[in-house]
Every structure is written in C-alpha cells, then in structure tokens.
Amino acid sequence: MSFVDTWRRHDFGAVAARILAKTPSDVRRALSRPRGSLDLEDFAALLSPAASARLEEMAQLSHRYTLERFGRTMRLYAPLYLSNACANVCTYCGFSAHNRIKRKVLSDPEILAEAGVLRSHGFGSVLLVTGETGRVGREYLSSSLRLLRPHFAGLWMEVQPMAEEDYAALAEEGLSTVLVYQETYDAAAYARHHLSGPKADMQFRLATPDRLGRAGMKRIGLGALFGLSDWRADAWFTGLHLRHVETAYWRSRTSVSFPRLRPHEGDEIPVTLFGERDLVQAACAFRLLSTETELSLSTRESSRFRDRAVRLGFTSMSAGSRTNPGGYSVEPESLEQFAVDDSRSPAQMAAFLRSVGYEPVWKDWDRTYDGFGGSPGAPAAQGALAS
Amino acid sequence: MSNTPLVIAGVSFTSRLFLGTGKFSSGEAMARSLEASGTEMVTVALGRIRTDGESDDILGHLDRRRYRLLPNTSGTRNAREAVLAAQLAREALETNWLKLEIHPDPKYLMPDPVETLEATALLAARGFVVLAYVHADPVLCKRLEEAGAAAVMPLGSPIGSGLGLESRAFLQIIIAQSRVPVVVDAGLGAPSHAAAALEMGADAVLVNTAIAAAEDPVGMAAAFRLGVEAGRAAREAGLAAGRESARADATSPLTAFLGEEAR
Numbered sequence: 001m002s003f004v005d006t007w008r009r010h011d012f013g014a015v016a017a018r019i020l021a022k023t024p025s026d027v028r029r030a031l032s033r034p035r036g037s038l039d040l041e042d043f044a045a046l047l048s049p050a051a052s053a054r055l056e057e058m059a060q061l062s063h064r065y066t067l068e069r070f071g072r073t074m075r076l077y078a079p080l081y082l083s084n085a086c087a088n089v090c091t092y093c094g095f096s097a098h099n100r101i102k103r104k105v106l107s108d109p110e111i112l113a114e115a116g117v118l119r120s121h122g123f124g125s126v127l128l129v130t131g132e133t134g135r136v137g138r139e140y141l142s143s144s145l146r147l148l149r150p151h152f153a154g155l156w157m158e159v160q161p162m163a164e165e166d167y168a169a170l171a172e173e174g175l176s177t178v179l180v181y182q183e184t185y186d187a188a189a190y191a192r193h194h195l196s197g198p199k200a201d202m203q204f205r206l207a208t209p210d211r212l213g214r215a216g217m218k219r220i221g222l223g224a225l226f227g228l229s230d231w232r233a234d235a236w237f238t239g240l241h242l243r244h245v246e247t248a249y250w251r252s253r254t255s256v257s258f259p260r261l262r263p264h265e266g267d268e269i270p271v272t273l274f275g276e277r278d279l280v281q282a283a284c285a286f287r288l289l290s291t292e293t294e295l296s297l298s299t300r301e302s303s304r305f306r307d308r309a310v311r312l313g314f315t316s317m318s319a320g321s322r323t324n325p326g327g328y329s330v331e332p333e334s335l336e337q338f339a340v341d342d343s344r345s346p347a348q349m350a351a352f353l354r355s356v357g358y359e360p361v362w363k364d365w366d367r368t369y370d371g372f373g374g375s376p377g378a379p380a381a382q383g384a385l386a387s
Numbered sequence: 388m389s390n391t392p393l394v395i396a397g398v399s400f401t402s403r404l405f406l407g408t409g410k411f412s413s414g415e416a417m418a419r420s421l422e423a424s425g426t427e428m429v430t431v432a433l434g435r436i437r438t439d440g441e442s443d444d445i446l447g448h449l450d451r452r453r454y455r456l457l458p459n460t461s462g463t464r465n466a467r468e469a470v471l472a473a474q475l476a477r478e479a480l481e482t483n484w485l486k487l488e489i490h491p492d493p494k495y496l497m498p499d500p501v502e503t504l505e506a507t508a509l510l511a512a513r514g515f516v517v518l519a520y521v522h523a524d525p526v527l528c529k530r531l532e533e534a535g536a537a538a539v540m541p542l543g544s545p546i547g548s549g550l551g552l553e554s555r556a557f558l559q560i561i562i563a564q565s566r567v568p569v570v571v572d573a574g575l576g577a578p579s580h581a582a583a584a585l586e587m588g589a590d591a592v593l594v595n596t597a598i599a600a601a602e603d604p605v606g607m608a609a610a611f612r613l614g615v616e617a618g619r620a621a622r623e624a625g626l627a628a629g630r631e632s633a634r635a636d637a638t639s640p641l642t643a644f645l646g647e648e649a650r
Contacts, residue, residue: 280645
C-alpha cells in the first residue's frame with residue numbers, strides 16, 4: 001500500500017487541531033512509555049505546545065537513546081551541487097525557474113574538481129544535489145555516480161523524485177541513500193508554494209519513498225521544509241511517513257532532516273514561525289518515536305546551535321557546505337540555493353566534535369560490499385584527486 | 388470496556404483467545420472448556436481427526452457455527468508435507484484457513500523457519516489464509532509477512548512448557564514492526580501470561596496445554612478468558628506504567644541555551 005492512501009486518511013487541519021489539544025497528562029504518558037513503544041498519538045503529544053514545558057526531559061531522553069544506539073559519533077557529509085537548472089517554480093527556492101540567475105550543469109571535469117576539494121577535506125560521503133530539469137536525469141546521474149564511485153564510499157542523492165526503475169538502476173551504480181523531502185504534507189500549502197513544473201504533482205512526491213523502498217534503496221531520507229505550513233502537523237505527518245517506511249521497507253535505513261526556511265533569492269514569502277526551540281522539540285520527539293532513525297542537521301543552522309545540537313539526538317551533519325554548483329572550486333562566487341549560517345570548515349567542525357568528546361565519522365560504508373572494489377579511506381588516505 | 392475486534396484476513400473476532408483441541412480428557416470436556424473460554428476459533432490437528440467422513444470425537448463436539456476451524460499441520464516435517472496436509476485439510480474441513488506448523492524435531496517440537504517460510508509462500512499463492520507458527524524471530528516474521536502470511540504466531544516459550552513469555556524482548560520487536568496480526572502461541576502457562584502478552588500489544592494468544600491439562604479445564608478456560616480480556620482492556624486504556632520516565636538532569640541541562648523560557 002502506498003503512503004498516499006495513508007496520508008489521505010488524515011486531514012491536515014484536524015491533525016494540527018489534535019496536536020494543539022494534547023494535555024500535560026498526554027505528554028506525561030508519552031514520556032513514561034518504555035523506549036521504542038511510543039505510538040503516533042504519543043508523538044503528537046510530544047509535538048504539542050503542552051510538551052514545551054517538558055523540553056529538557058525530552059532532550060535528556062533523546063540524548064540517552066541516541067548515545068546508546070549511535071555512541072559518541074557524528075557522521076559528516078557534504079553536499080555537491082551538480083546543477084541549479086530547474087523547471088519548477090517554487091516560492092521559497094533560489095533556483096526557482098523564474099529567478100534570473102545564471103544556470104549551470106557541471107561537466108565531468110568540473111565534477112571531479114569539486115570532488116577533489118571534498119576529498120581533501122576528508123569526506124567519504126557526498127550528497128549529490130540538483131534542480132529538476134530534463135538535462136539532469138537518469139543518464140547524467142548514472143554517469144556522475146560512475147565518475148565519483150572511485151572517490152567516495154557513500155554516494156547519496158537529493159534530486160527530483162524519480163521512477164522506481166530509475167532508482168533501481170542508480171542503486172546498481174552505487175547510490176545508497178536518497179533524500180526526498182516532502183516540503184509540506186498540507187495540500188493547500190503545497191499548492192501555494194509549488195506554482196508550476198513537475199514538482200507541483202504532490203502525490204507523485206508523496207509516493208517517492210515507496211518507490212525507493214521497492215527499489216531496495218539502502219537508506220531513505222524524509223523531511224519537511226518547516227515553515228511552509230503548521231510545523232507541528234508537518235512534523236507529525238513526517239513521523240507517520242517514517243513509520244510507514246520503517247514497517248513496509250524494513251530492510252532500508254531511514255533518516256529525517258530538519259530544513260528550515262532561510263533567506264534566498266526571489267520574492268519574500270510569508271512563513272510560519274519555526275524557531276530553534278521548536279526545532280529542538282521536533283528533533284527530540286522524532287528520537288523518542290524512533291530510536292534507530294538518523295537525524296540530520298544542515299549548515300543552515302548557526303554554529304552556536306549546531307554545537308549544542310550534537311547532544312540533542314542528531315547523528316549526522318553537513319559541514320563546510322556550498323549550495324551552488326561549482327561552489328567549492330569551479331565558481332565559488334555563483335549564487336547559492338540558500339544561505340548557510342555555520343561557515344566553519346570541515347576541519348574546524350571535526351575539531352569541535354573531538355573537543356566535546358565526539359568522534360567525527362567520515363566513512364561508514366565500503367564499495368567492496370557493492371562489488372566495486374575498495375573505497376578510499378578517510379581521511380588519511382586520500383587519492384590522486386586531492387593532490 | 389472498549390474492545391476493538393481483531394481482524395484476520397477480513398474476518399472479525401471479538402475474542403482474542405484461540406484454543407487448541409488436543410489433550411482434553413474427552414470431547415465433552417473440550418466442548419465445555421471452549422464454551423467457558425469465549426473463544427471463536429480453535430485449532431485442530433489434521434492428524435488427529437478422521438478425514439474419511441466417519442464420526443469423529445473432536446469434530447463431533449465442535450459447533451462449527453460458533454467456532455471457526457483452524458486446521459494445523461502438526462506432525463509435518465517439511466514444506467512438502469505441510470502443503471499436502473494443507474490441501475487435505477481444505478478438502479476435509481472445507482476451510483482455507485491454516486495454522487502452519489512444521490517441526491522436524493519430535494522432541495522439542497521446534498518450528499523449522501526455513502521450511503515454514505517456503506511453505507507460507509506456496510500456500511499463500513494457492514489461496515490459503517496462513518497463520519504461521521514460528522520462533523519469536525523478528526526478521527522471519529517480516530519475511531513471512533512478505534510471503535503472504537495472514538498472521539504470525541511467534542512462540543512465548545517452548546511448546547507445552549508453561550514458562551510464559553520467555554521471548555518477551557523479541558515479541559516486543561515483532562509487535563512493534565508487524566503489519567499483520569501477531570498471535571502469541573505456545574508456552575503460555577497461566578492467565579497472567581496471556582494478560583501480559585495482550586498488554587504488550589499482541590493481537591491474540593493461542594492456548595492449549597495450560598487449559599486442557601489443568602485440574603479443572605473449564606475453570607481454567609474461564610480464567611484465561613478473563614486474563615486475555617484484562618490484558619486487552621489495559622492495552623486499549625493506555626498503560627501509564629513505565630519506570631523509564633526521564634528525570635531532567637539539572638547539572639548538565641541540554642536546552643538551557645535556548646533562552647529564558649527553557650525550563
């Protein structure tokens with residue numbers, strides 16, 4: 001059964017109202033559940049205003065569960081923007097088709113140049129990011145994966161939703177992780193913010209994790225762009241989606257990301273408030289709902305916040321990110337998709353992690369498992385690329 | 388007291404207690420025990436009943452309008468034998484429901500996971516409603532679900548042992564991730580075990596020895612009924628328990644940086 005059927009059974013406004021109506025005793029019950037046995041009503045309670053008063057307890061539990069499952073480690077990765085060409089008109093995105101920016105699709109030599117910089121920083125995992133255009137489809141991505149495969153153990157992707165057979169083919173090329181954020185589960189808000197282009201098809205996007213699961217993708221990443229609609233309801237629907245993926249595609253790992261709206265090129269749009277305190281509440285609620293899922297935080301957030309977030313349940317972070325194609329070496333001055341806040345280098349981020357007793361993890365997979373021969377180690381053994 | 392019906396393969400059950408029919412001293416004792424238990428589904432060993440149309444002590448005492456029959460493949464040792472037994476059961480008892488149990492080992496009667504998975508796929512493809520008896524193995528239960536099992540029946544402890552929920556930690560995982568009903572089968576020795584299984588979130592339990600071999604099977608059947616109902620009611624009422632509740636550690640707060648409003 002597709003998640004679309006599950007999603008249809010829940011009215012967004014009714015979910016938002018149900019969360020608002022949760023009481024302190026609902027929160028107390030959720031917090032007293034044994035680990036791993038929270039249901040989606042407990043999750044709703046933890047997302048509610050009533051849970052705000054118990055945030056420190058939620059954080060303590062989230063920290064404890066995360067420590068027991070993941071240890072004192074933090075996975076580091078970097079985005080590699082391959083293209084900013086995009087056919088979609090979205091109110092919140094710097095790459096939106098109506099924005100008059102220079103469009104670029106990286107060539108093979110440019111991809112390798114960017115990869116070289118990331119390898120020299122020590123990254124063993126890279127997240128390929130693109131806009132949505134016919135030029136950057138299965139062929140281009142397959143070719144990019146083949147190009148990058150000798151240099152990275154972890155090949156991840158955050159691009160437009162694709163067909164199941166495309167995902168299966170890309171997995172064969174070594175793709176292990178696909179992140180597809182729903183942006184919002186509120187149909188009205190979705191229509192308001194995705195004005196035209198293929199992305200306006202909300203249901204195709206909703207069913208993407210199902211296609212990934214059927215294609216056997218090793219890790220499936222979910223998330224909402226918090227701020228487009230009521231964040232509590234969007235977080236709850238993301239949790240509903242997570243439960244669906246965890247039970248239907250139980251061989252796949254999952255991750256949840258917490259992008260927030262950031263300043264960008266284009267029109268000002270009204271956004272709902274999703275502050276740092278809300279972000280902490282959402283992340284801790286996810287950790288209590290699922291002790292296994294990875295929680296990811298991007299460089300959209302400030303260094304001050306990210307430093308604290310290490311102990312709040314997050315398990316992976318991007319570092320030193322550039323959000324423009326060619327941003328690491330080819331065209332560092334071109335327009336970014338969104339502004340990063342934490343501009344520390346990967347080395348500085350790693351040093352910080354060590355200083356608080358955490359181990360930065362640069363590589364957690366090896367290409368030999370996929371039958372491609374060994375992966376470069378991290379971060380000491382860097383190949384010819386980095387030189 | 389709320390009691391949501393249990394649904395297996397589209398069929399609703401009010402009672403979440405399933406009974407075995409072996410080991411009773413007589414057909415009459417069995418019939419009275421079933422009555423007292425409130426059960427709506429009973430399992431019968433194909434090997435024990437007469438399939439030649441002659442009168443049978445077990446079937447003769449079963450009102451099939453009240454009790455759904457769940458033939459089982461007890462005694463089979465591999466998938467091939469189980470499929471043959473299933474086909475015979477479907478013909479003889481006119482039901483496509485089946486409790487699949489395959490135990491090559493006559494001493495402990497341990498279910499064979501490899502043969503069970505294979506037989507489940509074969510039988511589901513032939514239209515059987517398969518309830519598969521297995522170890523409390525979470526991965527196996529997911530594989531059975533994918534193979535088309537209508538329900539999984541993980542064991543609580545070795546069959547006939549009466550030890551209760553020795554497999555509790557694994558049952559919890561199975562219950563948490565299953566998309567088909569979970570019926571805890573085998574090893575339940577007391578109504579409190581049945582109550583605990585339902586409290587944990589098991590959808591139902593199957594009991595045989597603890598009732599059939601009790602000094603007063605009818606009394607014990609009634610006691611199990613109460614245990615199952617109590618466990619289910621507690622589950623639906625939302626157990627307040629849990630000693631794992633967080634205590635905020637004031638010496639190293641994690642959220643103080645968020646500002647004055649953080650408590």
